[in-house]
Amino acid sequence: MTIQFKNVFKRYDKKIIFDDLSFQIRAGARILFLGPSGTGKTTLFQLILGFDTVDSGEILIDGEPVNPLLINDLRKKVAYIPQIVELGQGIVKDILDELMSFQANTRLTHWQEKLTALLPKFNLEAHILEQQFSMLSGGEKQRLAIIIAILLEREIFLLDEPTAALDTALKQKITHYFSERTDATLLIISHDVEWRQLDGIKTINLTQ
Amino acid sequence: MSTPDISWMGIFFMILLLVIPIVLDYWLRLKLAKDIIISVVRMLVQLSLMGLFLEYLIQWDSLALNITWFFVMVFAASHSAIQRNKLSFRRFWKPIMGAMVIAVAFAVLYFNALIINAKDLFSARFFVVISGMILGNSMKGIIIVLDKFYTNISKEKHRYFYRLSMGASRFEALRPWIQQSIRASLQPIIATTATMGLVSIPGMMTGQMLGGSSPMLAIKYQMAIVLVIFVAMIISVVLALFFSIWVVINRNGNF
Numbered sequence: 001m002t003i004q005f006k007n008v009f010k011r012y013d014k015k016i017i018f019d020d021l022s023f024q025i026r027a028g029a030r031i032l033f034l035g036p037s038g039t040g041k042t043t044l045f046q047l048i049l050g051f052d053t054v055d056s057g058e059i060l061i062d063g064e065p066v067n068p069l070l071i072n073d074l075r076k077k078v079a080y081i082p083q084i085v086e087l088g089q090g091i092v093k094d095i096l097d098e099l100m101s102f103q104a105n106t107r108l109t110h111w112q113e114k115l116t117a118l119l120p121k122f123n124l125e126a127h128i129l130e131q132q133f134s135m136l137s138g139g140e141k142q143r144l145a146i147i148i149a150i151l152l153e154r155e156i157f158l159l160d161e162p163t164a165a166l167d168t169a170l171k172q173k174i175t176h177y178f179s180e181r182t183d184a185t186l187l188i189i190s191h192d193v194e195w196r197q198l199d200g201i202k203t204i205n206l207t208q
Numbered sequence: 209m210s211t212p213d214i215s216w217m218g219i220f221f222m223i224l225l226l227v228i229p230i231v232l233d234y235w236l237r238l239k240l241a242k243d244i245i246i247s248v249v250r251m252l253v254q255l256s257l258m259g260l261f262l263e264y265l266i267q268w269d270s271l272a273l274n275i276t277w278f279f280v281m282v283f284a285a286s287h288s289a290i291q292r293n294k295l296s297f298r299r300f301w302k303p304i305m306g307a308m309v310i311a312v313a314f315a316v317l318y319f320n321a322l323i324i325n326a327k328d329l330f331s332a333r334f335f336v337v338i339s340g341m342i343l344g345n346s347m348k349g350i351i352i353v354l355d356k357f358y359t360n361i362s363k364e365k366h367r368y369f370y371r372l373s374m375g376a377s378r379f380e381a382l383r384p385w386i387q388q389s390i391r392a393s394l395q396p397i398i399a400t401t402a403t404m405g406l407v408s409i410p411g412m413m414t415g416q417m418l419g420g421s422s423p424m425l426a427i428k429y430q431m432a433i434v435l436v437i438f439v440a441m442i443i444s445v446v447l448a449l450f451f452s453i454w455v456v457i458n459r460n461g462n463f
Contacts, residue, residue, distance in 0.1 A: 051372070072459070075374070
């Protein structure tokens with residue numbers, strides 16, 4: 001799946017976020033978006049996911065201008081980790097069960113076994129599944145979101161500050177995991193240097 | 209046995225009662241006197257007009273007039289529900305009115321046709337009076353459901369977007385807020401239904417008994433009306449919420 005921005009212009013009230021932004025992301029690419037806060041990195045992901053629309057210019061998916069059908073299609077192909085991980089109230093296991101019950105995820109029949117294997121990989125213990133989500137620390141929530149993203153078995157990862165709340169050892173574990181995912185397209189927003197060392201990663205700087 | 213009339217003297221004594229709240233207000237400096245008087249005057253005027261109106265409505269008993277009046281009531285109730293929630297009239301009037309028309313018409317006709325077996329389903333005495341009772345409760349339910357739904361989802365926008373990003377359909381993504389808001393809107397009526405007859409004698413029953421009905425007959429009517437009101441309320445709450453979602457939130461889940 002190719003995602004292309006063509007002369008995109010976007011503003012909030014008087015603040016211009018993107019002025020004539022163009023780039024193209026091919027399947028399998030690894031892109032790191034850089035730039036200080038307020039330069040529209042999160043907005044960029046929101047535009048890709050269809051939570052927001054451009055003021056002028058175009059977003060093309062596989063060469064076709066976005067429309068509701070394409071957006072629905074794209075959302076079934078991406079795994080998104082938001083900057084703020086809010087999954088609601090209740091026990092982690094129940095929350096996961098509910099998210100995995102979406103029609104788009106019913107093809108994932110072995111996610112429970114994979115989950116059990118992934119938890120220790122990111123230094124989480126199995127009993128986290130029995131805890132209240134609201135009681136988890138920022139770092140635990142973030143790792144849970146990463147695990148969910150992996151479980152979804154999607155082809156594009158949209159990672160918005162996925163390692164901000166983690167210590168160096170964990171940051172390395174996670175970047176190492178994604179460096180081996182050569183099958184996937186990676187779009188990353190992060191201030192962490194570990195991501196810059198990924199093989200074949202390109203950076204797009206959103207300063208100005 | 210019929211209801212004793214209230215004479216002009218009786219009405220004088222009725223209004224004289226207001227002396228008590230006014231004196232208390234003055235004594236405790238509650239500063240409620242103005243509000244009390246305004247609300248009482250409004251009540252008196254509105255009910256007088258309604259009384260006058262119903263008098264003619266029942267006397268003429270014209271099908272077209274009864275149905276027109278039904279729609280006027282539904283419109284007024286929808287308007288009030290929209291205003292109370294500070295919603296956009298342009299976007300919300302269709303879903304709310306649509307939900308109320310379907311729910312209330314169903315409930316009142318079911319009541320008239322199957323429960324009390326009225327000869328004329330649309331006679332003002334039953335159709336207008338009963339639909340008025342049902343409508344007020346449906347309106348309260350709709351006010352709560354829309355308020356909870358749209359307030360909570362804006363508070364939890366991150367969670368909502370996350371669910372959509374997973375490829376959830378609009379209704380899958382909205383599921384937690386649909387459940388929360390419907391539950392919240394029905395809890396009050398479920399609670400009052402459970403305590404009915406324990407503490408107070410419901411208003412309609414009181415009226416019927418004053419009118420000379422036997423307590424058992426009044427109770428049968430009361431039970432029927434409670435159930436009909438409850439069912440109309442759940443139908444209008446669910447329909448108003450779903451219709452509003454269809455109108456307000458597009459297929460990609462944005463609004």
